[in-house]
Amino acid sequence: MKKMAFVLVLIAVIGLGFSHAQEKKVSLQTNPFIAIYNIAMGAIEKEYYVYFINMEFQYAVSNKFTLSLRPHFLIGNDYNFVYAIKGFFTSTYKDTVLLPDDYKDIMVSSMIGLIFRPGGKGLKGFYMGLYPNIGWENLKYEDTMLGHIDDSFLILGIGAELGYEWVFSKGFTISLGGGLERNFGIGLGEVKGNYTDPSFLYNLRLNFMMGYSF
Numbered sequence: 153m154k155k156m157a158f159v160l161v162l163i164a165v166i167g168l169g170f171s172h173a174q175e176k177k178v179s180l181q182t183n184p185f186i187a188i189y190n191i192a193m194g195a196i197e198k199e200y201y202v203y204f205i206n207m208e209f210q211y212a213v214s215n216k217f218t219l220s221l222r223p224h225f226l227i228g229n230d231y232n233f234v235y236a237i238k239g240f241f242t243s244t245y246k247d248t249v250l251l252p253d254d255y256k257d258i259m260v261s262s263m264i265g266l267i268f269r270p271g272g273k274g275l276k277g278f279y280m281g282l283y284p285n286i287g288w289e290n291l292k293y294e295d296t297m298l299g300h301i302d303d304s305f306l307i308l309g310i311g312a313e314l315g316y317e318w319v320f321s322k323g324f325t326i327s328l329g330g331g332l333e334r335n336f337g338i339g340l341g342e343v344k345g346n347y348t349d350p351s352f353l354y355n356l357r358l359n360f361m362m363g364y365s366f
Contacts, residue, residue: 176275179210179317179325181363202228204237208327208361215272220265220281231255231293252293252301261287261307275365276319285309285335291345301345309335311357319365327361 183206190203204226212218228234234257263283271277287307295301315329333355337347 175212176319176323176365177212179208179275179319179363179365181210181325181327181361182207183360184362185360200228200230200233202226202230202233202237204228208363210267210275210365212274215274216269218267218269218275218279220263220267220283222263222265222283224259224261224263224287226257226259229254229256252295255293257289257291259287259289259307261285261289263311265313274319275325276317278316279314279329281313281315281329281331283311283313283333285311285333289337295345298344298346303343303345304340305337305343306340307335307337309333313357313359315359323365325361325363325365327359329359331357331359333357 186204186206190205193201193203205224207223209221210218211220226234226237231252234255238257238259263285265281265283267279267281269277269279285307286309289305289307291301291303291305293301311331311333313329313331315327315331317325317327319325335355
């Protein structure tokens with residue numbers, strides 16, 4: 153009887169250890185539509201271009217708290233398209249110059265998020281996230297009145313998001329969420345261009361990601 157009890161306890165301990173080892177702690181995700189767009193743009197030779205990257209890395213510190221890193225990168229010379237993307241995602245100001253010549257925009261930023269999951273399911277389930285943002289942007293273009301513009305900005309901001317994340321048994325992961333974000337552009341050095349705050353105080357943020365958790 154004692155031997156049987158010992159065997160059952162040993163099986164239970166091994167089972168708990170195995171289940172713990174199988175917990176998903178890390179998640180790598182990206183927006184598939186953006187990835188498809190970038191691949192298509194790379195296959196098309198055209199005068200105007202816009203490339204942008206939106207990814208997310210998550211680490212489950214506990215069942216209820218997750219740390220997140222969202223790097224963003226944008227480069228383009230299509231003024232209207234760049235302006236539309238920035239206005240929807242990470243706009244810090246509004247450029248008052250319309251259709252400038254020799255336009256080029258480079259923006260790099262990173263959001264470091266703290267995610268809370270009331271359900272206590274690690275990487276899975278309903279989440280509430282707070283995302284401080286820091287980055288850098290450089291604008292170059294020719295203005296008929298001001299001449300050559302080469303302005304750089306420090307980007308500082310904060311965002312909040314609600315959503316849901318599905319992690320399937322094989323690790324395939326889908327995230328869907330949305331929230332609000334507010335960013336500020338602080339001029340670095342002499343700023344020659346004419347800029348104003350965004351038309352809206354907060355930017356709408358929609359998040360759709362697919363990836364793998366392990």
